[in-house]
Amino acid sequence: MSATTAPTSDATPATEVPMVEARGVHKVFGHGAGALHVLRGVDLVVPQGSVTVVLGPSGSGKSTLLRCLNELEEITAGSVHVDGELLGYRHDAKGVLHRLHPRRIAAQRSRIGMVFQRFHLFGHMTALENVAEAPVQVRGLSKAAARRRAAELLERVGLADRADHYPAQLSGGQQQRVAIARALAMDPELMLFDEPTSALDPELVGEVLTVMQDLARSGMTMVVVTHEIGFAREVADHVVFMDDGVVVEQGPPGAVLENPSEPRLQEFLSHVL
Ligand code: ADP
Ligand code: MG
Numbered sequence: 001m002s003a004t005t006a007p008t009s010d011a012t013p014a015t016e017v018p019m020v021e022a023r024g025v026h027k028v029f030g031h032g033a034g035a036l037h038v039l040r041g042v043d044l045v046v047p048q049g050s051v052t053v054v055l056g057p058s059g060s061g062k063s064t065l066l067r068c069l070n071e072l073e074e075i076t077a078g079s080v081h082v083d084g085e086l087l088g089y090r091h092d093a094k095g096v097l098h099r100l101h102p103r104r105i106a107a108q109r110s111r112i113g114m115v116f117q118r119f120h121l122f123g124h125m126t127a128l129e130n131v132a133e134a135p136v137q138v139r140g141l142s143k144a145a146a147r148r149r150a151a152e153l154l155e156r157v158g159l160a161d162r163a164d165h166y167p168a169q170l171s172g173g174q175q176q177r178v179a180i181a182r183a184l185a186m187d188p189e190l191m192l193f194d195e196p197t198s199a200l201d202p203e204l205v206g207e208v209l210t211v212m213q214d215l216a217r218s219g220m221t222m223v224v225v226t227h228e229i230g231f232a233r234e235v236a237d238h239v240v241f242m243d244d245g246v247v248v249e250q251g252p253p254g255a256v257l258e259n260p261s262e263p264r265l266q267e268f269l270s271h272v273l
Contacts, residue, residue: 056242113183173204
């Protein structure tokens with residue numbers, strides 16, 4: 001529903017600021033003859049509390065898009081707003097754009113949680129210490145408070161009994177659940193997942209998807225790059241199919257997955273379904 005047709009009332013604002021609003025995002029790696037134009041004008045709107053699943057073949061720019069949404073990459077053109085705030089830049093009084101101070105960018109980034117295909121846990125720290133680390137280092141939380149909160153989060157991802165285990169003592173699925181708990185420890189308003197189950201043995205995929213589904217049910221706004229079509233069908237509010245740096249087709253999962261109109265999407269689905 002567009003803002004212009006939505007009914008207005010005093011109780012509910014007609015236009016809710018989307019959690020993510022990416023407009024005309026381009027990303028070019030490198031310069032000159034060696035330049036690689038990876039994102040070619042991506043628009044993406046993610047409403048508050050919704051789940052967007054991003055599909056697309058390898059090399060289509062899915063990871064780059066996610067990295068642009070949390071400023072691991074600086075975009076070449078376009079804009080990204082998260083919860084109404086422009087990422088990476090500010091306008092001065094004359095409307096001229098200025099790059100934000102790295103500290104300010106780090107603060108913006110700390111509101112966005114990211115989970116990667118590889119878990120990147122600290123091997124010399126227990127599960128609990130991994131989850132408690134960033135709130136102490138970045139937020140200045142006391143160690144005791146951070147550990148209490150970490151214990152709660154490990155319980156939430158079903159790992160209360162693994163708090164004192166080191167990553168090497170955990171299965172891949174357990175490590176990924178620790179990584180999710182670690183991201184949640186920073187109280188993000190948005191969670192990005194980049195193929196969170198792709199590195200897992202098949203029998204461990206379900207436990208991670210279940211945690212993600214619970215998180216979605218709790219109202220977390222999520223953007224998830226995954227090839228798990230079942231997850232997209234059941235959990236996503238919106239499915240985006242990317243190819244060659246552009247969004248080729250998007251819409252509700254029913255329409256995009258069951259009745260794709262783009263040949264490239266039909267071809268892609270015939271391989272992953
Ligand atoms: P996907 O996640 O859909 O597989 P990526 O976003 O990882 O795709 O990559 C898209 C393209 O961008 C690929 O051709 C990849 O090699 C290239 N690419 C990604 N990151 C970089 C980088 N840091 N420098 C140069 N090229 C990159
Ligand atoms: Mg990728």
